[in-house]
Amino acid sequence: MTNLTPSEILLALVLILPLVSAGVSFIIPERYSWATSLTAPLLLLVTAILSFVLFFTSEDLQVSAVWFSIGATEIPFSLLLDAASRLMIVVVSTVSFLVHLYSMGYMGYDQKITRYFGMLGLFTFSMLGIVLANQLILTFVFWELMGFSSYMLIGHWMEKPAAARAAQKAFLFNRIGDAFMLIGILITWIQQTSGNDPFWQTTGVICIFLGVVGKSAQLPLSFWLPDAMEGPTPVSALLHAATMVAAGVFLLIRINPLLTEPALTVIAITGIATALFGAVCALNQFDIKKILAYSTVSQLGLMITAIGLGAKDAALLHLFTHAFFKAGLFLAAGSIIHALSHQPNNTLDVQDIRNLGGLRKKLPVTFMVFCVTGASLAGVPLLSGFLSKDSILTAAWNLSHPTTQFLFTALILIVSFLTVLYTFRMIRFVFLGNESQATLHESPWVMRIPMILCAVASSWLLVSLNPLHISGWFIHSFPGAEASAIASIISAVTVLIALIAAVLLYSKQTSPKTIVMLQNGFGVDSFYQRTIGSAVLYFASAAEATDKKVLDGFLHFIVYAHVSIAHGIAWFDQYIIDGVVDTSARLVKWAGSFTRSFQGGKIQLYIFWAVAGLIIFLFFVLI
C-alpha cells in the first residue's frame, strides 16, 4: 500500500472519516459529551468537502485487495468509484452533514448525545460502504452494519416502549430480507464462478431483491418504515432521504447486469404495487411524519419500478432528487415539531396534523422550505422532482408491449396524482387555515441552514440546465435517463389537474379525514402480527413443550423404567431368591432341630424312639 494515488487516499478518507467520528464519539467520556456535537459535524463537513473534490476531480477508480480466502475461494475487499457511486457519495455525505448540523440544534439537550452522533457516524460509514463496495459480500457487510446502526438510531429514545418496538420491528423486517439476501448473494457468487444455470441465477437475484424489499420498505415488508418514525426526526430525514432506503435502490442499480428477465418482472410489479400502496396510505395519515414515511415508501416504489422497466438511470436520477427534497421535507417537519414541543403547556401531539394549522406566519422559513420541497415531491415543473419523475414516466411510455406500456404509464400517473393530493393536504392542514398556536419561534440557524440548502437543491438546476427537460449539466451520471416531450406534457397536465382537484377537495374541509383501514396500511401489519407473529410464538412454545414433555419426558420415562425395573429386581432378589435361600435354610434348620430333638441325652427317649422305629419297620415289612 505504498503507491496510493491522491484519489485513492481521498476515497479512503471519505469512507473512514465517518467511522472516525463514530469512534471519537464512543471514546469521549460522558462529562464532555457536548464535544461530540462539534467533532461529529466537523468530521462530516470534511467528508462532504472531500467527496465533492472526488466528484469533480477523480477518474473511475477501483481498489482491490484480498480480504480473506477460504480454500481456493478468495473473498475480495473491493471498492469502485464510478459515475453512480461518485454521485452517491456526494449525496450521502452532504445530506449526512446537513443532518449532523441540524442535529446540533434539534438534539442539543439530549442525554445520550454521544451515542447519537456515534451511531450517526457508523450509519453514514455503512451507507458510504454500500455505495462504494464493488463486491456483493462486502456490500452485505455494510448493509448489515447499517441495519444495526439504524436499529440504534430508531431506538435512540429507548426508554419509550414505542421506540424500542419500532427499532426491533425495523431490524427484524430487514433481517427477513437480509437472510435471503445473503443466500442470494452466495448463489450468485457460485453461479458466477462455477455454474451457469438460469434457474439458480434468477433465484439468486430474486433472493437479493428480497433484501432490497426489506431495506427499501417495499411490499410486503414495508411496515417497519412508518413505525421507524419513533426515532428522532433528523434520523428520519437521513434514513428516508439519501441512505438506508436508498441503499436498496442503489444496490439494484449496481447489480443491474445480473437481473434476468423474470426477475425484472417481479421487481417492476413489486415496485408499482408499493408505489400505489404508499400513496394511498399517505393520503390517509394524520401524523405528519407518517405521511412523509408512506410518501417515501411510494417514491421508492417508483424507483424500483423504473429498475424493473430497465431504466436504471431514471431510478438513480429520482433517487438523487428525492434525497434532497425528502430530506428537506423531514427537516421542515422536524422544525415544526421542535418549535411546538418547546412550547410550555403543550400536551397535544405536535405531529398530528389535526392539531396543527396556520403555521405559515409563525414559521415562515419552514413554510417556504416545505412548499418548495413538497412541490418538488409532487412533481411541479421547474423543480427537480418533475424532471426525475418524467424520466421514470418516459421509461414506461417507451415500453414496447402496448398493454404493459399503457398499464405502467397509467399507474405511474395515478401515483403522481395521489402524490399531489397528499402533499397539498399536508400543506393545507399544517400551514394554511386558522392559526391555532400561540407564540412560536422559528428554529435556530443551525437547523434553518440545512433546510434552506435542501430547498435550494430541489430546484431544476441541480440536475439540468433546461428546467423542463433533462439536457445534461455538470453531472454526467445519467446517460440513460431521458424524458420524452410527450411524457413531460402528460406529467405536467396530471400535476395541474391533481392540484385543482386537491384545492377543490381540501379547501372546504376544516379538518383532515381518513379511512381507518388505510390509516393502518390496509391492516396488513396487524394481519402479520396475528398470523406470522403468533405462528412463530406458537411454534416456539410448541418447541418448548416438545423439549420438556416429549424429549425430557422420554428420558424421564426411561430413567423411571430403569429404576422401576431395578426395584422389581430388588424385590425379586429379596423375596424370591432370598426367599428360596431363606426357606431352604429354615427347612434345614427345622430338620436339624427336629432330628436334634431325638438326641436329648435321655436313655428312656432313645429306647422310646428305638421301639417306635422298630414298630414302624415291622409295620412296613409285614404289610
Added chain:
Amino acid sequence: MQNLLSYLIFTPFAAALIGLLIPAEAKKTFRIATLIVSAIQFIILIAIIGNTTPQLGSFQLMEKYNWFSIDLGNWGILKAEYFLGIDGLGFSMIALSVLVMLIASISSWTIDKNVKGYFILLWILNGAIIGTFCALDFLLFYLFFEFMLLPMYFLIGIWGGPRREYASIKFLLYTLLGSILILIVLIALVISVQAPESGDTVVHTFNLLHMSDSANFIFGSILSPDDAWLIGSHTARWWAFLLLFVGFVIKLPAVPLHTWLPDAHVEAPTPISVILAALLLKVGAYGLLRIAYPIFPDAAVELSSVVAFIGVLSIIYAALNALAAKDLKRLIAYSSVSHMGFVLLGLASLTVEGVAGAVYQMFSHGLISAMLFLIAGVLYDRTHDRLINNYSGLASRMPMFFVFVLIAFFASLGLPGFSGFIAELMVLLGALASGSTNELISEGFAFAAAFGLILGAAYYLWTLQRMFFGPFHVKNEIRTELLTDLDKREFGMLISLALVILIFGIFPHVLLDYINPFAQNFADTITESIRLIQNP
C-alpha cells in the same frame, strides 16, 4: 522446542497435584495459582504459534512414545501410543481452550465454596480438554475424553444452582451413553485395523492416522471397507459411523439429544457454563472431524443428508426454544445448540468452504458463547435472578453492561464485523456450493438455515427489548441498589473477549491461514478415500 503439547496438557495436571498440598484455607493462593497456570499455558501457546507453520496441512509438533504393547499370541500385538500432534483444527481448538480457560479462571474468582476442590477439578478439566484436542491415538483420546466427564460432573453437582443434582446426573447419563457408543466402535476398530509396519504378527493399533487410511484395514475384518460385513441392510461401517455420530453429537449437542445442555447450563456456575459452552461442546464437533469422518468417509458421504438435516433441525428447533425461554441463561444455552447446528451443516457439505466454516464456527462460537454466559453471570451475581420478564430498562441503569450485551448479542446473531458472521457465511457458502459441486446436500438446507438467522435476530432483539429497553423497572423481590454497573474484573473479561471477537471478524485470515490447509486436506482426503473405496 520439544514436547510443547505435553507441557500444555500437563501444566494444569501438575498444578492439580501441587494444589493437593496447599491448605484449603488459602483461597487467595488458589486464585493466583489458576492465573499462573493460564499464564504459563498462554506462553506455551505463543511458543506453539512460533513453532508451527500454518500453511502446512500436515500434523505438527508430533510426540510419539510407546505407551503399552501387549502380545496376545495368535491374535497379534495390541499397541497403544502416547501420540500427540496438531493440525489447523487442533491448533484452533487449543488456542480457543487456552483463551477461554484464562477467562474462566478470572471468572472463577467469585467462587467461595470449597475453593481448593473447585480449582483442582478445574485444572484437571483444563488438562483433559487440551489433551483431547491433541491426542492422535484413539485410546489416549478416549482416556482424555472420559477424564473430562468426572470433574464436570462434580463442578456442576457441587457448585451449581438449586437443581444441580438433577442437572449433573442428566449430564452424566447422556455423556456416558455417548461414551459407550464410542467405546463400541473403538473396540471394533482396534480389531479391524493393523499398523502398516506389522509383519508376520499383526499389530493392532489405536493410531488414529492409521485408522484413517483405508489400506490399513485387515481384509475380511468387521469394518473392512473391501469386504463389508452387513448388519441388517447396511454395512458394519455404516453402523460404526452412526454410533460415532450419535456419540459425538450428544456432546455437540444436536436435536434431539440436546436436553441435557439447557439444564446443565442453567445450574452450572458461570465459569463452568463458559467452559461447557465454549470448549466441551467443541469436543463433540472435534470428534466428528478427527475421528468419525476421516475413518468412515464412505458412510459419512452416504449419510450427509441426514447430518445436514439434523444440523438444520438444531438450528431452527433450538432457535424456537430460545424464543420461548424465560430464563436468560436457558435462552443462551439454546442459542448455543442453534449455532452448533451450523457446524453440522458445514460438515455435511464436505466442501472446503463448509468444513472451514464449521471449524471457524467452532472457534467463533467458543468466544461468543463465553461472552454471553459471562453476561448472564454478571446479572446472576448481582441479583440471583435471571428471569427475563423480571427486568426492564436495564440500559439506563447499567450503561456499560448494556454496551457489552449489545456486542455479544449482535455478534451472536451474526452481525458482520464479528467472527460469527464469517463462520455462518462460509457454512452457507459451502452448503450452497455442495449442490453444484459434489451434490451431497440440497440447497434447500441453506434456505432453511436462513430461517435460523431470522429467528436468531428475533430472540435476541426481543430479549433486548424486554430487559434493556423501556423505563427502568425490576420485579419487587430484586433490590435495585444491587444493580450496579460492571466492576473492573468483569469489564476486563468482557472487553478482551469483545476485542478478540472483533479481530477475528475483521481479519479472519489470521485463523483461516491455519484452518484452510486443514479443510482443503480434509475435503481432498475424503474425496480420495471415497474414490479408493469405490474403485480399489
